[in-house]
Structures are given as C-alpha cells and as structure tokens.
Amino acid sequence: MPHSLVLNLLPLSPISPGYLTGRHLHALFLTLVSSVDKELGDRLHDATAQKSFTLSPLQTKKCPFKKHHSLQWEHTEPIPEHTLCWWRISLLDDTLFSKLTHLWLNLNPSRPWHLGPADLMITKILGTPQVDQPWANACDYSQLYQQASETNRLIAFSFATPAAFRQGKFDSVLPTRECVFNSLLSRWNKYSGIEFSPLLLDAVFSSFVNIKTEILTNYHSSFVGIVGEVSYRILGDVEPLAIKQINALADFALYCGLGRKTPMGMGMTRRIVVNRSLT
Known part of the structure; x- marks a missing residue:
C-alpha cells in the first residue's frame, strides 16, 4: 500500500x-x-x-x-x-x-x-x-487499480516541484508521453505486485501544456526541471484494459512522483481534474 x-x-x-x-x-x-x-x-x-x-x-x-x-x-x-x-x-x-x-x-x-x-x-x-x-x-495498490476508470481518456498532471527525466546519460525537461508514463510504469511494476505489460503509448497525445522551467542551484550542479500543468488524451480505438492501466498509473503519481531526484523533493506530481473539450 x-x-x-x-x-x-x-x-x-x-x-x-x-x-x-x-x-x-x-x-x-x-x-x-x-x-x-x-x-x-x-x-x-x-x-x-x-x-x-x-x-x-x-x-x-x-x-x-x-x-x-x-x-x-x-x-x-x-x-x-x-x-x-x-x-x-x-x-x-x-x-x-x-x-x-x-x-x-x-x-x-x-x-x-x-x-x-x-x-x-x-x-x-x-x-x-x-x-x-x-x-x-493512502490506498491499496489493488484498490488503486480496481477504482481506475476504463473510460476516462483525459489525464492531467500538476507538476508541483521541478521535474526532469533521465534519457541516456543526460536529463530532459520535456514531459513526453514516454518519459511520463514509463516513469510511472517502472515504479508501479516494482512495488505494486500487479505488473503491467509495456504500455501502448501510440494512442496517448499531449493536449494541453502550461509549463515553465526552473533552475535549482542547491545541488552539486544546477538542476533544471519543469513545473506547471500537462494534459494528455487517449485517442482512437483503445481497449478498456489499456485505458484502465493508464488511469491507474496517473492516480499513482501522487505517491511516486515523476522523473529524477524524487527522494530529494523533486518531481512532486499529482493528478488533477480538468474539464476541457476537444477543439
């Protein structure tokens, strides 16, 4: 839990x-x-x-x-x-x-x-x-999974402290679908006991971005990350199981954060509720 x-x-x-x-x-x-x-x-x-x-x-x-x-x-x-x-x-x-x-x-x-x-x-x-x-x-992993929606196609996150993602030997501040959902997936599979297969992210598209970069100087070297809000939509013909897994991971973000240095206060992220129609 x-x-x-x-x-x-x-x-x-x-x-x-x-x-x-x-x-x-x-x-x-x-x-x-x-x-x-x-x-x-x-x-x-x-x-x-x-x-x-x-x-x-x-x-x-x-x-x-x-x-x-x-x-x-x-x-x-x-x-x-x-x-x-x-x-x-x-x-x-x-x-x-x-x-x-x-x-x-x-x-x-x-x-x-x-x-x-x-x-x-x-x-x-x-x-x-x-x-x-x-x-x-607090919430059981099984409950997080069971209560995850099979129909909600809008996933919105608030990045409350700077987040950056490791790609190879270097950091990236862009919250791409791969960086965000694979970060959640790796932590979910490690701790939940309910393993998900690799996600099919081809149907996930960023639909709203309102972020800015912040530079922290209290590390051995400067740490650059993003804060703000990012939304994703699941588009096309997607099985309910895949939608449910993505929603479960989004709900899990409150606990595990996103990206690097989460044990040092970075990447604090939580899912938020928004009401946006496609335009």
Whole structure:
C-alpha cells in the first residue's frame, strides 16, 4: 500500500536556507528511520537504485486545492522559529511503512529532531485526505487499480516541484508521453505486485501544456526541471484494459512522483481534474 504522509512541524529555532536543501531533508528522513530500525536506515542510505520513498521540500504555506499551485522548492531566507511547516513523505513499499509504524505511533512530543542546528518538533502526522491538504492519502495498490476508470481518456498532471527525466546519460525537461508514463510504469511494476505489460503509448497525445522551467542551484550542479500543468488524451480505438492501466498509473503519481531526484523533493506530481473539450 502506498502512503502519502504529511508531517506538521514546528521549528524551535530558525532554520537557515543552507539546511533546507533536498540533501539535508533526505538525511533527516534517514535519521527518523534509523531511530526505529538502524539496519533499515543504513540500507536506505546505501541504496543506489530506485528508492522506495519520496520527500517534499519543507513547506511554510498552506496547500489549497488549486490546480496550478506549485510548492516551495528553494528558500532564500531562514524559516523563523515557531513557523508552522509541513513536510510530505511518501512510502511505496508496504514493508517500509510497517517497519516505521512504531515511529508514527510513538512520537514523543517533547523530543525534537534536528535539521542542521535547528530543533524540529513533529506535532501531527496526516495520512488520510484533508480538506486543505491534497498531499495526504493512502490506498491499496489493488484498490488503486480496481477504482481506475476504463473510460476516462483525459489525464492531467500538476507538476508541483521541478521535474526532469533521465534519457541516456543526460536529463530532459520535456514531459513526453514516454518519459511520463514509463516513469510511472517502472515504479508501479516494482512495488505494486500487479505488473503491467509495456504500455501502448501510440494512442496517448499531449493536449494541453502550461509549463515553465526552473533552475535549482542547491545541488552539486544546477538542476533544471519543469513545473506547471500537462494534459494528455487517449485517442482512437483503445481497449478498456489499456485505458484502465493508464488511469491507474496517473492516480499513482501522487505517491511516486515523476522523473529524477524524487527522494530529494523533486518531481512532486499529482493528478488533477480538468474539464476541457476537444477543439
């Protein structure tokens, strides 16, 4: 079962921008894991292949249901103490969630966690849909598949943090149908236990694009990705099974993200509902 958990955080001292990078938040997550299972924390730290979790950048703003709403991915000013923050952690592997159950159920409200020199209190963990928090959710893989539509031919995504796709030795920022749906397919097949055959993408066409590129400088080298909205349509004579699989993958995007560096906060993506007619 994939889980998308939102942690509400309260810093007890200011957090400087230098400690708000994906690398430092990745280290904080591994510290949380190691607090209940050091062997698992070490294994996740050493993993070089596709990882079974994703993280968001630390957020200081509420997250309303706006289809064009992007998140914060860089901070140029310190986050002041006692600023309410939230942080999304998604877990794709049932085993990983079960091993961390002790952590979620036994959080000590008086025990701070450390992000650089700053102390952070975890005040609440949200794991189910909220009126004002679209990033919290959980759903069985079998349920994701069963509830996926066999008739919905419009697939729309909101890229909330910069996304880029690896092609050979280099990155591409273009959200082609192959980059997007094959990224989802590889993660679905690895973790769901419901393997899909390679998708027939010849019937999938981009129908709306409203994106821009963003450059992040807080990596060893600059990272360029796209944010915004992209829609695809399934056209022509397509079997219901193929439509269902594509819809299941689109719904899965909330949990797994898209493209590179998802364990560092990049590629946060969710499906959105739009109402556009063909013109």
